[in-house]
Amino acid sequence: MSKFEFPPSILSRPIWGTLEPRPGKHHLMIADAEGAEAILDVATAEIMAQCHIIFIAKGTGFSEKLSQLNPAQFYEGPSYEAALPRIHRVLLDGHMGLQVYLAGTEGLMGQAMAEAMRAGIPHTAIQTEHRGSTARRMQCVHCKGITEDVETDPFVCKHCGLNLFVRDHYSRRIAAYQGVCVDAEDHGNIPPAKGIYQ
Amino acid sequence: MTIQFNDESFRDDYSFHNSERALKRFPFPFHEDSYMYSVNMEQHRGGPADSVYEMRFDVDEHYVSEMKDRAIVLDQDPLRCQSLPHMTLAGWDLLELIMVSKSEDYPDLFELHREGDQWRWINKPLGIDDSFTFLDETTLPYGPMEYITRQAQGDFAVLDQRDDMLWMDAGMVTTQADWSLDFDIGMNFFEWHAPVPKAHEMGIFVRALKFLLNIQQGAPARRLNWTMTVNPLLDTSPENYHKWGIQKTTLTPENIGRKQHLRVELQTFFRLPRSNALVFPIRCYLCAFEDLMTVPKWGRRLHRVIRDLPEELATYKGFIDNRPLMLDYLSQFDDGLPTSPGIWPDLQSEPPLQK
Numbered sequence A: 001m002s003k004f005e006f007p008p009s010i011l012s013r014p015i016w017g018t019l020e021p022r023p024g025k026h027h028l029m030i031a032d033a034e035g036a037e038a039i040l041d042v043a044t045a046e047i048m049a050q051c052h053i054i055f056i057a058k059g060t061g062f063s064e065k066l067s068q069l070n071p072a073q074f075y076e077g078p079s080y081e082a083a084l085p086r087i088h089r090v091l092l093d094g095h096m097g098l099q100v101y102l103a104g105t106e107g108l109m110g111q112a113m114a115e116a117m118r119a120g121i122p123h124t125a126i127q128t129e130h131r132g133s134t135a136r137r138m139q140c141v142h143c144k145g146i147t148e149d150v151e152t153d154p155f156v157c158k159h160c161g162l163n164l165f166v167r168d169h170y171s172r173r174i175a176a177y178q179g180v181c182v183d184a185e186d187h188g189n190i191p192p193a194k195g196i197y198q
Numbered sequence B: 001m002t003i004q005f006n007d008e009s010f011r012d013d014y015s016f017h018n019s020e021r022a023l024k025r026f027p028f029p030f031h032e033d034s035y036m037y038s039v040n041m042e043q044h045r046g047g048p049a050d051s052v053y054e055m056r057f058d059v060d061e062h063y064v065s066e067m068k069d070r071a072i073v074l075d076q077d078p079l080r081c082q083s084l085p086h087m088t089l090a091g092w093d094l095l096e097l098i099m100v101s102k103s104e105d106y107p108d109l110f111e112l113h114r115e116g117d118q119w120r121w122i123n124k125p126l127g128i129d130d131s132f133t134f135l136d137e138t139t140l141p142y143g144p145m146e147y148i149t150r151q152a153q154g155d156f157a158v159l160d161q162r163d164d165m166l167w168m169d170a171g172m173v174t175t176q177a178d179w180s181l182d183f184d185i186g187m188n189f190f191e192w193h194a195p196v197p198k199a200h201e202m203g204i205f206v207r208a209l210k211f212l213l214n215i216q217q218g219a220p221a222r223r224l225n226w227t228m229t230v231n232p233l234l235d236t237s238p239e240n241y242h243k244w245g246i247q248k249t250t251l252t253p254e255n256i257g258r259k260q261h262l263r264v265e266l267q268t269f270f271r272l273p274r275s276n277a278l279v280f281p282i283r284c285y286l287c288a289f290e291d292l293m294t295v296p297k298w299g300r301r302l303h304r305v306i307r308d309l310p311e312e313l314a315t316y317k318g319f320i321d322n323r324p325l326m327l328d329y330l331s332q333f334d335d336g337l338p339t340s341p342g343i344w345p346d347l348q349s350e351p352p353l354q355k
């Protein structure tokens, strides 16, 4: 199954929930990859009649199943960045009564959550559910560059090339965990990379 | 007493030094021979003459050089000073608080002349004489928070208070103990404290927040916090950790007295009048081990505290690898005699080292 139990962690780390159908005038669902399964689980005909689904497939085959839910609007984007202008536009209309559902990777949920908060959607109207990859969106504390989909600890910053260790400290504003130089006190001594939850 | 400002550096050749006077007024943070986190807060209503508690914003011999160091950090990384859009009024509140306090507490160094909203600010040590319109940002060279905190020692976090919570929504942070304003800005009290070990489980942050939410205007509070820094480096930021981290490995039995510094933060809390924000100045004082050891009480006590400090705290504070070296050095200054209670040096009453 694509559900993962995250180990207990520090208080800045977000805790993801389980989507449930909620009454609302409009529904916005944003998901990537296996996040589609959470949408499939929560969809009702009533919700779909007022629903806009924004989906980033990341090579998975869920698009057809999602469109068969017959949402009022269905959009499949090639990447989160490509979908972002559309997300902005939809959130502009997100007045009272909009329910937001986010599902999939932490990177997608974190970024979409930050957009929704910036657009003034109350956090009580935003639900999340983690599915699929446990890769993290990491910010390098040194160069500030973001490396997406980080699966190992340590990893190499895509921007400045430093070897960074993966912290649990998380910024909602940046929608990323913090990466910090792993060999600052012993230059060149890079521990072997292992899975973040290994 | 007039202040003789040092010409000194906190980087490269590290010419920073404490005078005899600075050493005597150093805020030694341990009131007993052991240390554990606690809700160690008290009213900030002055203190003994010439102590760091005496004035609302302490100005000392390092003032001018610290402000130069801050300017260097900001040139290299402007993200060290940030203010979310709704925090501008709090910035003006802070500017007023600092200007009024400093001009009243140090009239020979600072002057504030106000006629309605037309203000003139004179900062003699830094050679500044600026006239501006209060609450009009266009009349200052920087935003109000940045303008005044480029002229005030220590870091500043400005906290918005809403929903019974504090939010770190603005700050000037260039002398921090390894945390990032750029990363933490926008977080709430529990989120930015998330990396601290033990204290959450001990209920410290829940009680501390309750205390802070109730701080009233005109009734500031204070506490001390501490860590360790190799070389008198003010900017121990995570941003630059890949550059300064290696310095931690340069300690030897020969140089530790000179290089290893106890780093103490005098943290104060003031309610701001118009914005109802809370400002949290974090003033950093550094002192080399060899200077601290000239005070017999501090020598005895520092050895005992560092020896018995729980491993999690030594790890979090970043000196677990250097602790054995520190203890070898510090134990020379501990003769096992009892120590007097409280943080003060008690030079007259405490016996000299008996070995």
Ligand code: HEM
Pocket (backbone or CB within 6 Å): B037, B038, B039, B040, B157, B159, B166, B168, B177, B178, B179, B180, B184, B192, B193, B194, B195, B196, B199, B204, B205, B208, B209, B212, B223, B225, B226, B227, B280, B313, B316, B317
């Ligand atoms: C509202 C003002 C405050 C701000 C802005 C603030 C900020 C911070 C920050 C940024 C850290 C570093 C966390 C990290 O590792 O990333 C920290 C550490 C800490 N804070 Fe606060 N803090 C505040 C008030 C308090 C209060 C009132 C207490 C009272 C008990 C407290 C206790 C601590 C402790 C125990 C640590 C760990 C320090 C160490 O071991 O060196 N803080 N604080």
